[in-house]
Amino acid sequence: MFEKFEPPPEDPIIQLIGIIRNDPRPEKIDMGVGVFMNDHGQTPVLSVVRKAEELLHAQQTTKAYVGVAGNETFNSEIIRLAFGDSADMQRTRGIQTPGGCGALRMLSDMLYRVAPDRKVWVTDPTWGNHYPIFRGSGFEVDSYPYLDWNTRTVDIDRMMSGLSTLGQGDIVVFHACCHNPSGAELSPDDWDEIARLASQNGFFPFFDMAYQGFGDSLQSDAYSIRKMAREVEAMVVASSCSKNFGLYRERTGCAMLVGESAATADVARAQLLNTARSSYSMPPDHGAALVAMILADPQLRHEWEEELRTMRERILGLRSRMSLALRETSGTPDWDFIADHRGMFSLLVLDKQQVERLRTDHAVYCVAGGRINIAGLKNADEIQRFADALVAVTR
Ligand SMILES: Cc1ncc(COP(=O)(O)O)c(C=O)c1O
Structure with a gap:
């Protein structure tokens, strides 16, 4: 039966997760994976979710x-x-x-x-x-x-x-x-x-x-x-x-x-x-x-909306800081669009060599084509390192 199988095409994003995990360089920047990360690089359980879990644990009487x-x-x-x-x-x-x-x-x-x-x-x-x-x-x-x-x-x-x-x-x-x-x-x-x-x-x-x-x-x-x-x-x-x-x-x-x-x-x-x-x-x-x-629940809902606002504002803040850093580093308005984009991703439109050079020369990971997860950047130092790397590979 199974000897007739050919391997299916690999999902490039799933593949990337493995490559990033195996990169030993401590300074690596992961802008590939599509999850929200806070400024410690973590994807935490929302505190309102923890609260709801405790309530659920106390209330749930069956797993039917x-x-x-x-x-x-x-x-x-x-x-x-x-x-x-x-x-x-x-x-x-x-x-x-x-x-x-x-x-x-x-x-x-x-x-x-x-x-x-x-x-x-x-x-x-x-x-x-x-x-x-x-x-x-x-x-x-x-x-x-x-x-x-x-x-x-x-x-x-x-x-x-x-x-x-x-x-x-x-x-x-x-x-x-x-x-x-x-x-x-x-x-x-x-x-x-x-x-x-x-x-x-x-x-x-x-x-x-x-x-x-x-x-x-x-x-x-x-x-x-x-x-x-x-x-x-x-x-x-x-x-x-x-x-x-x-x-x-x-x-x-x-x-x-x-x-x-x-x-x-x-x-x-x-x-x-x-x-x-x-x-x-x-x-x-x-x-x-x-x-x-x-x-x-009005109280839990309010807490959730506030936590969601914090996630959103982190992304929006990173967007404006990144585009500013790129404007200063490149001396051009070419990357201003990053501030106007919305959500976790921006597509930079990079070719294969540019994506490869970001990885090998700068330990910066993004998805093929140059999709970056904005929330992958932790702090001002990483924003500047990313701007330097991007300007270097696109100059
Ligand atoms: C555009 C889009 N649609 C749908 C999904 C589905 O997400 P999930 O199945 O993890 O809820 C995702 C997740 O990355 C997405 O980016």
Whole structure:
């Protein structure tokens, strides 16, 4: 049986984790891995999560199954967090999933059941796991223009003209905020135009929201979703609590849908539950139980929002200090875009040799193409070392 296998292509980000771990140089800077790090280089358990864990420990009396849809308090809280008051709650449904990836895959599998001939469109560039997830369901996947590779901002004209060719046969994947890998953001005006186009031309919006609260605020990061929900009859959202609750390994996410009517939303949810039942059966409980407690309790929720604000402000502060250091070191405004980007990542657009030289000559790690995790920098010394290294390899 197994002798027929060829090794699968390696995931470059997973591969990078091993390479960084094996580098013995103590001064190494890890800007490759996609987790938030504080100024000690740690990814700590949020203190509000610790509190909720203690409460859960005291309250939980059984480990019996919860159910295919997971924690229903979690589902309704996450729906409210994403949609605010934009969507008609009579037509909105959600199920708890193992992380954002579980949500992406379950929604994709569900859509493939009803629309296997549609094509899925992702941004160019996009997060590396989008292609395998949608292809894994059976969809053909292609890309639409997103990034202006020179300015590292969104090429809105090319994006809109790409989207204007799409219609009823298409599913369009959007990053709700904090675009991964580029960091380049769409403005509220851009989203207004995109939502208008979706409503006019009939392509189906599929949102991936993995960083709500990491951009500007919980509210403004959801503008895209809320605007779309007001314009179209049906859409889906895959949301992740990995980053904003720091629950990475607990695999906590939510697959949400808005249907044309309460009846179609119910049937779509039943299909979603059916796809889940035939893969992992039921989602893990722990992370979602914590999120449900935190969001439903005003005091815990306030503490969470403050901790989230601290994470966001660390990233925003690093962004402005980095772009300033790069402006001074390079003597050019070429890297100013880093301050305008949002979320954990910026795509520097580097070639293979430049990424290699950062690694070998400067012990600075980023993902191929030059995706950096801003939160990988600990202090002023590292910011300057990074600026020196980047200027040296790009001069
Ligand atoms: C764009 C994007 N979508 C989805 C996810 C899914 O995250 P998880 O499955 O860890 O919740 C991530 C995580 O890195 C991401 O960057």
